Amino acid sequence: MTSTVETAFAAHSRPARLNEPGAAITRQELQLAARNHGLPLEMLRAELTPPGLHYLLIHYDIPFVDPAAWSLEIGGALGRPVTLDLAELTRLPRRSVRVTLECAGNGRARLDPRPESQPWLVEAVGTAEWTGTALAPLLRAAGLSDAAQEVVFTGADHGVERGVEQTYQRGLPLAEALGEDVLIAYEMNGAPLAPQHGYPARLVVPGWYGMAHVKWLTRIDVVTEPFTGYQNRVGYRVRSTREEEPGVPVTRIEPRALLVPPGFPDFLSRHRFVHPGPVTLEGRAWSGWGPVTGVDVSVDAGTTWREAELGPETSGRWAWRRFTAAWDARPGEHEIWTRARDATGRLQPLRPPWNASGFVNNEVQRVPVTVLAA
Amino acid sequence: MTSTVETAFAAHSRPARLNEPGAAITRQELQLAARNHGLPLEMLRAELTPPGLHYLLIHYDIPFVDPAAWSLEIGGALGRPVTLDLAELTRLPRRSVRVTLECAGNGRARLDPRPESQPWLVEAVGTAEWTGTALAPLLRAAGLSDAAQEVVFTGADHGVERGVEQTYQRGLPLAEALGEDVLIAYEMNGAPLAPQHGYPARLVVPGWYGMAHVKWLTRIDVVTEPFTGYQNRVGYRVRSTREEEPGVPVTRIEPRALLVPPGFPDFLSRHRFVHPGPVTLEGRAWSGWGPVTGVDVSVDAGTTWREAELGPETSGRWAWRRFTAAWDARPGEHEIWTRARDATGRLQPLRPPWNASGFVNNEVQRVPVTVLAA
Numbered sequence: 001m002t003s004t005v006e007t008a009f010a011a012h013s014r015p016a017r018l019n020e021p022g023a024a025i026t027r028q029e030l031q032l033a034a035r036n037h038g039l040p041l042e043m044l045r046a047e048l049t050p051p052g053l054h055y056l057l058i059h060y061d062i063p064f065v066d067p068a069a070w071s072l073e074i075g076g077a078l079g080r081p082v083t084l085d086l087a088e089l090t091r092l093p094r095r096s097v098r099v100t101l102e103c104a105g106n107g108r109a110r111l112d113p114r115p116e117s118q119p120w121l122v123e124a125v126g127t128a129e130w131t132g133t134a135l136a137p138l139l140r141a142a143g144l145s146d147a148a149q150e151v152v153f154t155g156a157d158h159g160v161e162r163g164v165e166q167t168y169q170r171g172l173p174l175a176e177a178l179g180e181d182v183l184i185a186y187e188m189n190g191a192p193l194a195p196q197h198g199y200p201a202r203l204v205v206p207g208w209y210g211m212a213h214v215k216w217l218t219r220i221d222v223v224t225e226p227f228t229g230y231q232n233r234v235g236y237r238v239r240s241t242r243e244e245e246p247g248v249p250v251t252r253i254e255p256r257a258l259l260v261p262p263g264f265p266d267f268l269s270r271h272r273f274v275h276p277g278p279v280t281l282e283g284r285a286w287s288g289w290g291p292v293t294g295v296d297v298s299v300d301a302g303t304t305w306r307e308a309e310l311g312p313e314t315s316g317r318w319a320w321r322r323f324t325a326a327w328d329a330r331p332g333e334h335e336i337w338t339r340a341r342d343a344t345g346r347l348q349p350l351r352p353p354w355n356a357s358g359f360v361n362n363e364v365q366r367v368p369v370t371v372l373a374a
Numbered sequence: 375m376t377s378t379v380e381t382a383f384a385a386h387s388r389p390a391r392l393n394e395p396g397a398a399i400t401r402q403e404l405q406l407a408a409r410n411h412g413l414p415l416e417m418l419r420a421e422l423t424p425p426g427l428h429y430l431l432i433h434y435d436i437p438f439v440d441p442a443a444w445s446l447e448i449g450g451a452l453g454r455p456v457t458l459d460l461a462e463l464t465r466l467p468r469r470s471v472r473v474t475l476e477c478a479g480n481g482r483a484r485l486d487p488r489p490e491s492q493p494w495l496v497e498a499v500g501t502a503e504w505t506g507t508a509l510a511p512l513l514r515a516a517g518l519s520d521a522a523q524e525v526v527f528t529g530a531d532h533g534v535e536r537g538v539e540q541t542y543q544r545g546l547p548l549a550e551a552l553g554e555d556v557l558i559a560y561e562m563n564g565a566p567l568a569p570q571h572g573y574p575a576r577l578v579v580p581g582w583y584g585m586a587h588v589k590w591l592t593r594i595d596v597v598t599e600p601f602t603g604y605q606n607r608v609g610y611r612v613r614s615t616r617e618e619e620p621g622v623p624v625t626r627i628e629p630r631a632l633l634v635p636p637g638f639p640d641f642l643s644r645h646r647f648v649h650p651g652p653v654t655l656e657g658r659a660w661s662g663w664g665p666v667t668g669v670d671v672s673v674d675a676g677t678t679w680r681e682a683e684l685g686p687e688t689s690g691r692w693a694w695r696r697f698t699a700a701w702d703a704r705p706g707e708h709e710i711w712t713r714a715r716d717a718t719g720r721l722q723p724l725r726p727p728w729n730a731s732g733f734v735n736n737e738v739q740r741v742p743v744t745v746l747a748a
Contacts, residue, residue, distance in 0.1 A: 012645035024398030037411030042435040052426030061416040161641040267535040270405050271386035
């Protein structure tokens, strides 16, 4: 990279930046919000997110991939590197897994000061049934080296980030990559992947935040040292201060519960209005660390809590779980909160520690509701 | 409606409001931007917008409609009112039309001061092939009264807007409703409508902005006086001042051209970088008033313009048209502008008149591009 090019990037690709405390959303944040989108919360009623409503976070442009010209090269520290075209990939043993996928930046716009990036509130989530072939047997059949430490996944998407021109790449520790449900997926809910979800093939790493699920896969490389590419070393790290510090990598999804907002909304404020009487509150809860073991609900802004009823684990270990709670809605102003816990003892916090890149903010959802007069 | 209820709405459903000049995006605007979404501009390369990438503007919540319980009542000033269930609707003669649909608020966030609502920049557009049955034969067969003036379409979506509780309704002048390509559509690109696009049936009014294409249809009523519901009388009107004034109704889509942004982007700024040499600029242009007759392109921020090459009208009268222009990209900073014209003489303006609700802002797109050193 010449210094002229670096200068060209520097003028339009700024270092990480915090907004002023209390600042409104910038034009740059709006540009991202108009492209990427979250799950409309009322669609939490669906166990599998309908096509087009699953959250999307796309770093650069959606690449156009010609399926006839596409191939996936699997190489690096392997005795027998292999290249697969799409027909070969789809002839391998099929495996389907239902997975709740969440953006690592979900909740960022609720932090103050707010790191400047995609300004998610709470909606960057979705659940799909992914079908593909398991990665582990493929790597083992290709002669995985004993020295292997990580697996590096390369997508077809290309751009600049904080001054660094790059093709999207992420390294995953070998033990994670060998998980039985880690897939090279080519179908989503029974249909070929949509362009925005990684057509023709993407990685699925159940339990991990979205940045690990590399879309538009072109290469898989087994490496014998920790990968030091931008998205692992710079991009997806939790840093507790504003200063430059190495931070810790973003990995698995922290527990979160989200409510289907009850009643009906105001168009602009999204404030909810509910008719008085018995209301069944419902929502979904998930965690990438362990099964959800409970969801607490408060209808008085956290003053008192009670346990919601968990629905059956209908979609397996990696998907969200439905919960319900009866509420006798009395006229007046209310604020409904929910919080999830999981089998590892993680409890969704009222206010998690702030971090400089705005990752993993799983603070409880707060839903203000006006119950109308009888 | 009791005064208690009106008070409850007033506290959380504010009158129309302008942001301060130059103001950043509010939390309320962000909430809308995180739900609704535009077309990622690189997908302008596709003649038909792939599922999930078509723009969405949903006033309230996406309703859950049980197709087995659903029916469409067609009544009002008709000799023989009719009720159709989904099986009956889909047995009627089929008609397919390719339509470019755009939100009336597209461009709102480029106005200053900016009316507070969904903050679109330029991306609220998409093109689909809609299949359903033509409305006109259905109305005629039902004994359309000579006194009919308008047709009122009612959706299943319910909410509050500027203090008014409502189910989404729009009136359409009779002559428009009888257009041969006006459909009650139940398929989009060959598949049943997705929930967010109006499942199980919606109106399609080719050439009109999105607010006319009522989703989740439940009723169609022929009326003998102009309809005075909220979305016609208050909501979708162009008002030239900040004062209360009746304004003029929003109707057909003004011409617009949008470019596939060339090269590759910076993640945050979306600024584009292009390697030097020959580049084929491409985009799509449309107008709801008449066929697109030309697109002008400027690579020097409007100092000089030249005519782009229009592609064939492959998708019929109501869909956008592809254009291309050759560009010899030389290192340095550039700004690419495009503007469309149509057969009615409408030319996309550099700066259209400001209006108080932020509708029909079709000012030319401006795409800053850095051409890298050779």
